[in-house]
Amino acid sequence: MNISYNWLKNYVNIDKTPQELSLILTDIGLEVEAVETIQSIPGGLDGLVVGEVMTCEQHPNADKLKVTTVNVGGSELLHIVCGAPNVRVGLRVIVAQVGATCHPTIGESFKITKSKIRGEVSEGMLCGEDEIGLGSSHAGIVELDADAQIGSLVKDYYHIQDDYRFEIGLTPNRADAASHLGVARDLAAYFRSTYTLPDVSAFKEKENPDATVVVVADSAACPRYSGINISGVTVGESPEWLKEKLNVIGIRSINNIVDVTNYVLHDLGQPLHAFDKDKIGGNKVVVRLAHEGELFTTLDGVERKLSSEDLVIADTQKAMCLAGVFGGAHSGVTEDTTDIFLESAYFNSVSIRKTAKRHSLKTDSSFRYERGTDPNITVYALQRAALLIQEVAGGQIDAPVTDIYLSKVDAFSFEVNYKNVQRLIGKDIPTKEIKEIILALGIDISKESDNTFTVHVPAYKVDVTREVDVIEEVLRIYGYNNIELKSQIKASLNTSEKPDKEVVLNQVADLLIANGYQEILSNSLTKGAYSDDEHSAVKLLNPLSTDLDTMRQNMIFSVLTAVEYNQKRKSVDVKFFEYGKTYHLLEEGYKEKQHMVLGIAGKKSLEQWNNDTKVNNFYNLKAAVDIILKRLKIENLQPVETVNPHLAYGLDYLKGQKVLVSFGAVSVQTLNKVDVDGAVFFADFDWDLVMKTIRKNTITYREVSKFPTVRRDLALLVNEEVTFEQLKSIAVKSERKLLKEVNIFDVYKGEKLPEGKKSYALSFTIQDEEKTLNDKQIDSIIKKLILNFEKETGAVVR
Numbered sequence: 155m156n157i158s159y160n161w162l163k164n165y166v167n168i169d170k171t172p173q174e175l176s177l178i179l180t181d182i183g184l185e186v187e188a189v190e191t192i193q194s195i196p197g198g199l200d201g202l203v204v205g206e207v208m209t210c211e212q213h214p215n216a217d218k219l220k221v222t223t224v225n226v227g228g229s230e231l232l233h234i235v236c237g238a239p240n241v242r243v244g245l246r247v248i249v250a251q252v253g254a255t256c257h258p259t260i261g262e263s264f265k266i267t268k269s270k271i272r273g274e275v276s277e278g279m280l281c282g283e284d285e286i287g288l289g290s291s292h293a294g295i296v297e298l299d300a301d302a303q304i305g306s307l308v309k310d311y312y313h314i315q316d317d318y319r320f321e322i323g324l325t326p327n328r329a330d331a332a333s334h335l336g337v338a339r340d341l342a343a344y345f346r347s348t349y350t351l352p353d354v355s356a357f358k359e360k361e362n363p364d365a366t367v368v369v370v371a372d373s374a375a376c377p378r379y380s381g382i383n384i385s386g387v388t389v390g391e392s393p394e395w396l397k398e399k400l401n402v403i404g405i406r407s408i409n410n411i412v413d414v415t416n417y418v419l420h421d422l423g424q425p426l427h428a429f430d431k432d433k434i435g436g437n438k439v440v441v442r443l444a445h446e447g448e449l450f451t452t453l454d455g456v457e458r459k460l461s462s463e464d465l466v467i468a469d470t471q472k473a474m475c476l477a478g479v480f481g482g483a484h485s486g487v488t489e490d491t492t493d494i495f496l497e498s499a500y501f502n503s504v505s506i507r508k509t510a511k512r513h514s515l516k517t518d519s520s521f522r523y524e525r526g527t528d529p530n531i532t533v534y535a536l537q538r539a540a541l542l543i544q545e546v547a548g549g550q551i552d553a554p555v556t557d558i559y560l561s562k563v564d565a566f567s568f569e570v571n572y573k574n575v576q577r578l579i580g581k582d583i584p585t586k587e588i589k590e591i592i593l594a595l596g597i598d599i600s601k602e603s604d605n606t607f608t609v610h611v612p613a614y615k616v617d618v619t620r621e622v623d624v625i626e627e628v629l630r631i632y633g634y635n636n637i638e639l640k641s642q643i644k645a646s647l648n649t650s651e652k653p654d655k656e657v658v659l660n661q662v663a664d665l666l667i668a669n670g671y672q673e674i675l676s677n678s679l680t681k682g683a684y685s686d687d688e689h690s691a692v693k694l695l696n697p698l699s700t701d702l703d704t705m706r707q708n709m710i711f712s713v714l715t716a717v718e719y720n721q722k723r724k725s726v727d728v729k730f731f732e733y734g735k736t737y738h739l740l741e742e743g744y745k746e747k748q749h750m751v752l753g754i755a756g757k758k759s760l761e762q763w764n765n766d767t768k769v770n771n772f773y774n775l776k777a778a779v780d781i782i783l784k785r786l787k788i789e790n791l792q793p794v795e796t797v798n799p800h801l802a803y804g805l806d807y808l809k810g811q812k813v814l815v816s817f818g819a820v821s822v823q824t825l826n827k828v829d830v831d832g833a834v835f836f837a838d839f840d841w842d843l844v845m846k847t848i849r850k851n852t853i854t855y856r857e858v859s860k861f862p863t864v865r866r867d868l869a870l871l872v873n874e875e876v877t878f879e880q881l882k883s884i885a886v887k888s889e890r891k892l893l894k895e896v897n898i899f900d901v902y903k904g905e906k907l908p909e910g911k912k913s914y915a916l917s918f919t920i921q922d923e924e925k926t927l928n929d930k931q932i933d934s935i936i937k938k939l940i941l942n943f944e945k946e947t948g949a950v951v952r
């Protein structure tokens with residue numbers, strides 16, 4: 155939100171510099187994110203002074219140039235060469251002295267230097283309109299009034315005043331401050347002064363039987379509706395003062411009628427809308443809900459299909475405006491408009507918010523209506539706007555104000571305890587000062603006692619509805635910086651969870667990045683169609699869209715969406731990982747679960763001249779899963795065939811009866827939901843279980859063994875249903891001390907093997923860390939392995 159420094163001074167007497175005021179605004183809860191100097195004329199005419207031409211002679215070497223001497227109030231006259239046809243003795247002129255910078259209307263700025271022009275010294279420039287940004291005329295130099303003070307600043311002559319724009323990061327709860335009036339109220343409370351509202355005493359109305367009739371058909375969505383007729387207006391360009399006011403806060407001038415409605419919106423915080431009265435069918439305004447599927451063309455030329463929950467401003471034939479959001483293409487003010495109907499209303503904030511989100515429309519009006527406007531300012535804003543329209547566009551108010559207030563919005567009333575104010579703020583603020591601040595904020599007080607009082611909060615303070623809200627208001631104005639910290643702060647020690655989640659997460663992330671993975675971050679909101687179980691899905695009551703209406707129950711679609719996004723941009727070789735949460739509605743309530751997921755697709759490595767390009771497969775993903783488990787020292791997991799419904803095949807690693815990680819190839823049905831091409835391999839770690847598993851892990855140092863390792867290979871003929879994991883488990887149980895590693899380096903199925911059989915080629919790494927192994931010990935271990943393989947799986951050594 156943009157606020158003008160000079161505009162604020164119309165309301166409050168401010169003796170602070172813009173920089174000082176920005177700190178004050180931030181201290182009272184209106185955080186100033188930037189302060190920008192705004193000049194109505196580029197450069198602000200800085201460095202330009204008023205001068206008088208004392209002599210004017212023909213240039214000896216140029217027919218169209220004159221050599222002049224100019225008095226600018228200094229001890230010596232300036233010699234200036236000038237080519238303007240209207241330069242003459244006695245003329246008061248604008249002088250750009252050496253060192254001044256000129257900002258032309260068109261083109262780049264330039265600096266004045268001392269120079270010679272056709273052999274004559276020139277110590278400045280006599281300025282024309284277009285040379286200093288005053289206008290576009292190039293007919294000659296500017297002629298000032300004869301009483302213009304020599305040597306004075308030109309910016310003072312033209313009453314040029316710099317303004318300053320505050321960019322305020324307005325929080326959603328501060329709807330009351332979404333205007334210059336709202337900010338001025340806070341400043342008045344801070345300075346314990348008053349603010350002055352614009353005078354509307356000149357507003358006069360008259361009876362008119364042809365006044366526009368207003369009917370409010372839905373008082374819940376529109377508790378108050380005010381309007382007035384103004385006839386005989388001339389739509390055209392706004393005066394300079396109005397264009398400059400809007401320019402300071404970043405609003406583009408459109409025409410004098412629209413500019414006035416924008417001005418009042420940012421001045422008082424009350425949105426207005428002007429209709430062309432001649433385009434109102436039946437001269438009747440109806441505030442109603444739209445018909446389901448009703449077509450309406452908005453001001454941007456887009457035809458929209460309305461919902462029966464959308465509030466519209468209609469006439470007897472058609473909808474003319476999406477109430478509080480956007481005007482219609484066929485009822486607005488044009489250059490041919492002469493009579494207008496001016497609307498000032500108070501709409502239900504929830505209704506406006508839903509309509510704005512439903513149609514993806516964000517306007518200055520909807521911004522304020524969504525957060526809550528002042529129901530008691532509609533008529534005053536109407537009067538203020540009507541007077542301004544008369545000032546800038548002529549016309550007359552030819553009917554009384556229509557004000558329909560069917561559902562009155564009352565002030566919030568509740569009790570506040572002085573002790574609670576001091577307790578929550580943490581400082582013994584005198585009760586007198588507490589009361590002064592509350593009254594300065596425009597909050598009335600009644601039923602006072604020694605300890606308590608009853609407040610009546612104006613309806614425009616939509617976020618102040620409880621005692622704690624009033625306490626926050628007191629603290630905001632009293633000043634957060636005025637609350638001293640005690641010299642000693644007592645706190646109980648909170649031992650951090652071990653191991654530290656962030657440390658572990660960073661270690662795993664570094665490991666994956668080193669192996670070519672990229673981290674992604676996905677939205678927790680997703681489509682309801684991506685849910686695993688509709689009954690336990692966490693649905694949003696007021697979703698942004700149908701694609702973002704459910705909290706995710708799994709993270710596979712987050713990865714697949716990222717894969718799809720990259721594939722459509724010709725980046726098909728991806729390796730992703732993500733750390734995030736899933737959300738579930740269980741019998742005991744809502745629950746969040748932490749996950750770490752991996753996803754790979756496309757080629758394993760870039761195409762190179764010296765190696766074959768291979769496509770990612772299940773084993774590439776398994777290697778990543780295993781390396782993570784190894785890094786975290788998680789051992790003795792039981793592998794079983796996956797039961798993950800999104801995987802066509804894969805493994806689940808069990809810790810006890812719980813799945814610690816599930817990984818495999820994503821099924822075609824799941825891929826089709828996200829329109830992904832090719833195979834994708836996905837792994838899902840239950841990170842809560844991972845952290846619980848490694849809680850007791852300890853890191854120990856072990857010296858590199860001085861004694862060599864020994865490798866032995868075995869080729870085993872086994873039944874097809876026998877897995878490598880079974881054989882590995884048998885081997886580990888057979889020799890726990892000396893067997894260091896079991897690997898598989900070949901699998902064969904085919905000719906020359908009995909039906910239902912396959913051949914595994916296994917390697918075994920054996921080492922004694924205390925002495926060198928001899929052949930007898932090694933043979934003994936291998937015999938034990940063969941015996942147990944034969945006994946438990948029926949394996950035959952080939």
